[in-house]
Amino acid sequence: MRSCLLVAVLRTRRERRASVSIASTSRSAAGEADRGTQLTVVRRDGSTTGFDATKISVAVTKAFLAVEGNDAGTTHRVRDLVADLTGRVVEALTSRGGARRTVQVEDVQDQVELALMRAGEHQVARAYVLYREERTKARTPADPAELATTKPVVSVRQADGTQAPLDVERLRVIVAEAAAGLDSVDPEQILNETIGSCYDGIAQHEVELALVMAARSYVETEPQYSYAASRLLLDQIRREALGRVHGEPRQASQADMATAYAEYFPRYIATGIEAGLLDPELATFDLDRLSAAIRSERDLDFAFLGLQTLYDRYLLHIDKTRFELPQAFFLRVAMGMALREDDREARAIQFYELLSSFRFMSSTPTLFNSGTTRPQLSSCFLTTVDDDLAGIFAGIRNNALLAKYSGGLGNDWTPVRGIGAKIRGTNGESQGVVPFLKIANDTAVAVNQGGKRKGAVCAYLETWHMDIEEFLDLRKNTGDERRRTHDMNTANWVPDLFMQRVEADGQWTLFSPDEVPDLHDLFGDAFREAYEKYEAAADRGEIRVFRRVRAVELWRRMLTVLFETGHPWITFKDPCNLRSPQQHNGVVHSSNLCTEITLNTTVEETAVCNLGSVNLIAHLTETGLDADLLRDTVKTAVRMLDNVIDVNFYTTPESERANQRHRPVGLGLMGFADALFSLRIPYSSEAAVAFADSSMEAISYHAIDASSDLAAERGRYSTYDGSLWSQGVLPIDSLEILRSARNGDVILDDAKTLDWDALRTKVLRDGMRNSNVMAIAPTATISNICGVSQSIEPAYSNLFVKSNMSGEFTVANPYLVADLKARGLWDQVMVSDLKYHDGLLENIDRIPADLRELYATAFEIDPLWLIKAASRRQKWIDQAQSLNLYMASPSGKALDELYRNAWRYGLKTTYYLRSQSKTHVEKSTLQGTDGRLNAVSATLPLPLPEPTGAICSLEDPDCEACQ
Incomplete structure (x- = not known):
């Protein structure tokens, strides 16, 4: 590393x-x-x-x-x-x-x-x-101007081919503006580095690139240089976008943009409509009123990673020339979600305020497509694949259609019969589910979402399926390549009964679903009774295809393969269903691509979820969360997410039918680690667990309240009657259902601080607009835009290189840097030590113990703390959360304990297992997909009693559908 x-x-x-x-x-x-x-x-x-x-x-x-x-x-x-x-x-x-x-x-x-x-x-x-x-x-010259006078004159090649001397004074002005208000940024240092990089005959656009790279190179020693680099990039973006919209070369300083945005914005809308990229209905807004609401100073709030990501992947372009500026981007997204509002301008401004201030950020599909001619704004799609050729290939076709416009997919493959099952039409035997998974894998690769990213899909299979052992091997690098799916995620859908058999060291029976069809739709006691009935039938010879295994041996193999390949993930069927508000109207058969969505699916209905995340750090005061500001943010955010359902472009009738009937949304959060740093709370502490509890309680309370308000204003969702909501059972109340189903064998905390009785009464009176309201997604990309830590994740490292499809970016923990500066400990030696120790602090003796505890990274934290914090959040959430688990020194025993605890603490799902190598490992840094990507993919041999292999890479640039 x-x-x-x-x-x-x-x-x-x-x-x-x-x-x-x-x-x-x-x-x-x-x-x-x-x-x-x-x-x-x-x-x-x-x-x-x-x-x-x-x-x-x-x-x-x-x-x-x-x-x-x-x-x-x-x-x-x-x-x-x-x-x-x-x-x-x-x-x-x-x-x-x-x-x-x-x-x-x-x-x-x-x-x-x-x-x-x-x-x-x-x-x-x-x-x-x-x-x-x-x-x-x-x-370094004593006189900063000395470099410009001693360096030989450099000529610059202009766009028209003419040559002109390098204009050092103009560079000095640009750099000074970029450094304004950044106390720790030395503009002359950037200038000198830039001039030193220039050569005779350099192109003008290369000079601009040199400015950005010069500032960017100092980020590892001073995080404020990230903002300077961003502002230098912003100067390029302004030149590019203003020139394209106005039809002539234009340059503007940041000060100019206070007035230039107003002139630019209506022209930008007209340009986008003329190019066939923007919805013509945007032109019917009062554009002068909207232009006046633009906050140009918020362009300065981006760190370099955020603005570069925005430029590379989100800002609209015509033939690779961007014509969309950052604040126009946010306003365009807001307008797209306000199209069906009564006072569209007022709502668009309200939505814009939320997005541009980074208090809330919509998911990537919404940011990509809102206000465009193809507004596919939903993040996640869950499907069930039927057990016949027509149903299987219909499911694969739907995968392609849903992935085309940036949707992430979760496929329930459990109904497809297993190996050896009888095929009546041909009187032959089935080859099982794996050959069809191979086709689904290749489809995901082929449909690459317009080149923005590969299609992303996760296949789910229940633990009792006859093909479960072959399913476990899908991501291995050895074996028959025709039965491998290297580009598709996989996840185990685990019933409670299996975990109970593991705990009791009992036997487990594998079946083919064509002979036990009702198991797919059962959970809790009903599943246990039916499963035991089928086991007895198998003993009597009434089941044709089945196999007995020792439950704990299958569990160990699940964990070993998870360790070796990063898949299949471990997700739990029963808590997902027992606590689902919609159990009266179907069954949750799987989760989604990132394991935070738990919605019902059938062959006729593709579950859809519409995501966005609250930025915790934007709502923090010295004493904790600003309750009033958080309430206002959540209330507006839920309205935005509900609007997505009505303006959405649906690529399949199954997805439109489900979304319109049930109207689920998923409000999540990000910046959790930043909030802990600001509050001076170590992640591995009871105080952090308590903050996870209280912050999620507040979000849950206001989100449910907002959905109930919308029900009073717009009407209840159509399948409300019979739901847990309609019975006065809120997510916090559903804990008792899970506790009862497990006969108390579960660790749950049901403490609360807000007035839930009043909210329960309101929901019974006014109903709910949305069947589901909360889900915590990974947020890797949108948290980059906002410049905060990802989702609920602990810090991975205090100095590291983040890789995504925009390239590689040095990231230093600004909170740690500030603390080390305050104690006189931040110097080049400290930077070198952080590099040497991979950004971990435990072996750097110069750092005081209290800072080592506060800034402990993911691999320095006992993963049980992650589970405890997630359990406290889960009690408030009607869906689930993308929970990565980290282990510095995994072993078979440690993994067994970790995942049994995840189940015992009532979690619905888990996501990636991350681990470290104990020894030095060389890693590939050249995984190119578009000439710019340099993803860091790890192959980490780890100490397990079983065969060792590769854990998933820390930063997966392709897994972004939920972000």
Whole structure:
């Protein structure tokens, strides 16, 4: 992992140089590769010299001497290692294509640093880093203007091909504006780094890129540089969008945008409609009134990762030229959700305020498509696949149609008969469910949502299905490739009875669903009675296809394969159904792509959920949550989510039928870890569990209240009668149903602080607008936009590189940095130590104990704390939550205890199992899908008594349908 972190941090440095120097030279030299590579090194003063490999040997030798003493250079080990490392650096520098190439001197030094880390010489690399920093400080001119006067004049190639001198003064103005209000950002440092990256003949757009990369490279030492980089990127976005909308080159400063947005916005709407991208109905709004509501200063609230993600994936473009500015984006999304409101402008402004302030963020499909000509705004779709060829291929066809417009899919495959089952039509035997899962997998890859991301699907199978053991192997890298699904997620749908048999070390019987068809629709005591009846029938020879296994052995295999491949996830059928408000109207047969949606499905109805998340940190005061602000946010957010159902573009009749009848929405949260940092509460504490409880209680109370208000205003959802809501049973009340079903064998907390009796009375009187109201989704992408921690996740690391489809981004924990600064501990040595220890604090003695406890990362926290906090949230939620579980040192016993606790604490679902390697592991950093993605995918051997393999990658760029 240390190599992985350094690779990506160094890449960040190199991007700002290589992208502006190597790109131009490598193209012209591509045809001369057969003559051998000739490197030209650009010095810091802009002059050039030939490449000399002996200088690398000298530098590496000096690094060893500094650490191991003056005699180190005489040892065979060091001499041989220096020769090997020098060869690695030369190979890295000369293997990138082209016969004549130009590299920056810093690029050479980056490769030396990287080679030392990859060789495991971490102390030597650390000394080398500190030496570079000292030399950099020594070279920095006393007069910031000195660089501009001493560097040779650089010419810039304009878009029309003409040449002009580099306008240093203009760069200084742009950088000064980007640094305004950021006390820890040195604009001259950015300027000097930019000028040092420029070469004679550089293109204008490369100069702009160099500005961004220069600021971005300092994020690891000062998080405020992320905002400076964002503002420099914003300058490019303004030039691009204003020029496209106005039909002529336009530039505007941030100060100009206070008035420029008003002129731009109506033209932007007209441009989008003319291009066939925006709904023509947007032009019927009072655009002057909406333009006046735009808050241009909120463009400055983006960190670099957020704005880059917005630019790459969300802002509308025509032939790759963006014409949508950030505040226009938020207002367009708001207008799309206000189309059916009576006072559309007032509601659009209200919705815009929520989005642009980052108090609430809609899910990615809503952000992609709201206000467009194809407004598919829903996040998740759950289907049940029927047990015949027509039903199976209808399900796969629906997957393609639903995935086309950014929907994430959860498929219930349990009804499909197992291997060896009789096929009456041909008098043959079934090959089971796996061959059809292979087709579903390939369909998900083929339908890549317009190139924005691969289709994403998760297949669910109940634990009693005859094919469960083959299902467990679907993600393995060995075996028959025709029975593997490497691109599809999988999840176990586990009945309580199975867990009880595991606890009792009993037998478990596998059946084919064509012989036991009612098991699919039963749960609780009814399932147990029917299952035992079928076991008795099998003993009497009345069941044709069945197999007996030891329950605990199957459980161990489930956990082993989960450890090896990251799949299938563990989800629990009975709590999902026993606590479902809609159990009078069907059965929850599966969850969704990210395990937070628990809605009924049938062959005739595809469950749909519409998601968005409250940003906790935006509602925090010094003493806790601002109750009034949170109430207002939740009330408006539920209205926005309910509106999605009516303006939505449906790609299948089954999804439209279910969404209109039941109107489920899923309000979640993000920024939980940020809130804990601000409140000075360690994640591994009872105080954190209590905050998880109280914050979710408040969201639950106001969300149910808001849906009931909407029912009074707009009417109840059509299947309300008979629901738990209609019986006065709220989510907190349904805990008793689960407790009774398990005969008290469950750990639940039912404490409450708000006036739930009053709310219960209101729901009985006015009803509910939505069958389901809450679900906590992963939020990886939308939390990036808002610049907060993902969902309910603990911090993964305090200094790491985040990878997604926009590239790689250095992320430093700003709360930790602020605390270390306050105690005089933030310096380059601390940055180096954080890199060395993978962003974990437990082994950095300089950091005080209280800070190590507060900023403990996911792998430094006992995972039982995650389960306890999730259990407290789950008592308030009518659906579920995407809960990742982290284990620093997994073992068979530890995994068994972890997942039994998840079940025992009443959780409905779990999501990914994350783990760490105890030893140094080299990781691939080149998983390209579009030329920009450099995802970090891990292959981590871990200590288990069973065969070991790979856990899922920490950051899965493809798993974003719920975010």
